[in-house]
Amino acid sequence: MPSEIVHTIGCTAYSVFAILFLWMSRVPRTNSGPGWWAGAMAFALAARLAYQLLLDQTDLAEAVFAYAALVAVEKTLLAIGLVEFLGLKLRHRWFWGALLLAEAWVVIGWLSDIQPIARSVGLAVFNAGFLGYVAWTAFRHRSEIPHHLLLLTAAASAMLVVHWMSAFLIFQAFPNWRVTGFLLGTVLVLVQYLSLLAAVLAEFQRRLVQAEANALDMAFQDPLTGLNNQRYMNTLFEKALVLANRPHQYSAVIFIDLDNFKPINDLAGHHAGDEVLRTVANRLRRCTRSTDICARIGGDEFVVICTQLEATEQVGDIATKLLGELIAPIAVEDKRFVLGASIGISLYPIHGNSLAELLEHADKAMYQIKRSGKNGYRIYSDQPSQTSAGPADR
Known part of the structure; x- marks a missing residue:
C-alpha cells in the first residue's frame, strides 16, 4: 500500500477522533479526560502531516525529527487524559518532566552526531514507557468501565509498546518495511482511541441511567423523609x-x-x-x-x-x-x-x-x-x- 494512502487514512481517522473527543469534552459534567485526548489526537494528526510534508520537501531525517517531537506530546496527553478520566490523584508535573526530557533528547539527537539508531532507541523508550503506563493503568482499572473497554485499551497499548521497541530495529534492517510499520501503528492507535471513545460513551450511558433513576426517585419520593409519596x-x-x-x-x-x-x-x-x-x-x-x-x-x-x-x-x-x-x-x-x-x-x-x-x-x-x-x-x-x-x- 502506498505511503500516501496510509497517511491519508491516519490523518482522516485522527481528525474524526479529535473532533469527537472535543465534542465530548464540552458535554456538561464531563471530566477533562476527553479534552486531553482531543489534544492528543490533534498532535498525532500534526505529526502525520508534518512527516508527510517534510518527507516530500526535504529529507527523511527532518521528517523523522518533526514526527518524533510531535508524537512525544501525543503520548503525554494520552496518559494525562487517562489519569483525568479515571479520577486518579497523580500530578501532571511528572508527565511534563518526562516530555521535556524526551524533547531534549530529540533536539540533541538532531543537532549532534548521534547515530540514528541511538536517537530512535531514546524515542522508542520514551513512547514505550508512556504506553506501558497506559496499558498498566487501563488494566488495573478495567472493572470500572463496562464491556471490557479498558481491557481493550490495555491490550492495544501493550501491543504498541512492542511495536515501538521493535519498529526501529526492523526499519534499520528492512527500510521498505516503514510503510507497513506505519500502517500497523495506525491500526493499533485507532483501536486504542476507539476503546477510549467507547469508554466515554459508556460513562455517558451510566450517567443517563443514573439521572433517570434519580428523576424517578424524585417523582415518587418525599424529599424530606425519603419515604414514598x-x-x-x-x-x-x-x-x-x-x-x-x-x-x-x-x-x-x-x-x-x-x-x-x-x-x-x-x-x-x-x-x-x-x-x-x-x-x-x-x-x-x-x-x-x-x-x-x-x-x-x-x-x-x-x-x-x-x-x-x-x-x-x-x-x-x-x-x-x-x-x-x-x-x-x-x-x-x-x-x-x-x-x-x-x-x-x-x-x-x-x-x-x-x-x-x-x-x-x-x-x-x-x-x-x-x-x-x-x-x-x-x-x-x-x-x-x-x-x-x-x-x-x-
Whole structure:
C-alpha cells in the first residue's frame, strides 16, 4: 500500500477522533479526560502531516525529527487524559518532566552526531514507557468501565509498546518495511482511541441511567423523609395488590396523623420539626415489612399500606406496634419531644377497591380518633356503633 494512502487514512481517522473527543469534552459534567485526548489526537494528526510534508520537501531525517517531537506530546496527553478520566490523584508535573526530557533528547539527537539508531532507541523508550503506563493503568482499572473497554485499551497499548521497541530495529534492517510499520501503528492507535471513545460513551450511558433513576426517585419520593409519596401510591397501589395479595388475603390502609406536632414547629423551629419527621419516617420503616408501603402524603400525615394479611384481626397488632413507636420520645439535639398519633384504618376489599376510597374511609376513622381524644387507632365502619377502637384509645 502506498505511503500516501496510509497517511491519508491516519490523518482522516485522527481528525474524526479529535473532533469527537472535543465534542465530548464540552458535554456538561464531563471530566477533562476527553479534552486531553482531543489534544492528543490533534498532535498525532500534526505529526502525520508534518512527516508527510517534510518527507516530500526535504529529507527523511527532518521528517523523522518533526514526527518524533510531535508524537512525544501525543503520548503525554494520552496518559494525562487517562489519569483525568479515571479520577486518579497523580500530578501532571511528572508527565511534563518526562516530555521535556524526551524533547531534549530529540533536539540533541538532531543537532549532534548521534547515530540514528541511538536517537530512535531514546524515542522508542520514551513512547514505550508512556504506553506501558497506559496499558498498566487501563488494566488495573478495567472493572470500572463496562464491556471490557479498558481491557481493550490495555491490550492495544501493550501491543504498541512492542511495536515501538521493535519498529526501529526492523526499519534499520528492512527500510521498505516503514510503510507497513506505519500502517500497523495506525491500526493499533485507532483501536486504542476507539476503546477510549467507547469508554466515554459508556460513562455517558451510566450517567443517563443514573439521572433517570434519580428523576424517578424524585417523582415518587418525599424529599424530606425519603419515604414514598402520594404519587407513588396512586401509581403503584393496584400493582402492589396484585403482586402482594393472594385470594382470601387482606390489605390495610393505615392513615396516620401526628398529634402535638405543630407546637414543635412553632416553638423549636422548622429545623427541629424536620428532624422529628425524619425520625418518624425511620421508625415507620423499621416496624413495617418489605412488602408494605410507607408514604408521607402531607406535612405530618403518613400512610402505611400493609399487604398479605391473613386475617383482619392482624391490623390491630400492626396499629398497636406503630402507635408504640410513634409515642416514644424523640430527641433532637438537646431537646426531647413526645408526640402522639391518631390512626385511621380501612381494609381492602372490605371497605373499598380503590386507593381513593380506602384513603377516604381511613381518613374518616382517623378523625373519629381526633374527636374522641387523639392518640389511638380506629378501624373504619359506616356504622359508628360498630367501629373498632384500639386499646390506646381508652
